[in-house]
Amino acid sequence: MTLVDPGYALGMTDHPTPARRTTTGARVCTILGFVCAVVAVLFLPPVFGLAAVVLGTLGGALGDRPLGWYAAALGVVGAVIGLVIAYAVAGG
Numbered sequence: 001m002t003l004v005d006p007g008y009a010l011g012m013t014d015h016p017t018p019a020r021r022t023t024t025g026a027r028v029c030t031i032l033g034f035v036c037a038v039v040a041v042l043f044l045p046p047v048f049g050l051a052a053v054v055l056g057t058l059g060g061a062l063g064d065r066p067l068g069w070y071a072a073a074l075g076v077v078g079a080v081i082g083l084v085i086a087y088a089v090a091g092g
Helices: 025-042 045-061 067-089
Strands: none
Touching (some): 025 045
């Protein structure tokens, strides 16, 4: 007769399981910053550009470096490009 460890049958062995990646608040702010920066090129550049700068800076300050800082910089670039496109379309 063979004895079976009940913990083994339930998957409760001593082997460590691989850790799952968790999404932090800093990463969420950074991703939203990138999204706002892209949206700023085509729609309300000052509003979405500023939102991208704030979210990117917040993400960088919370620890998502350097991507948070990149999102903030892209927010400025996206707002400037969006304003230039709006000026060109408006016939300026």
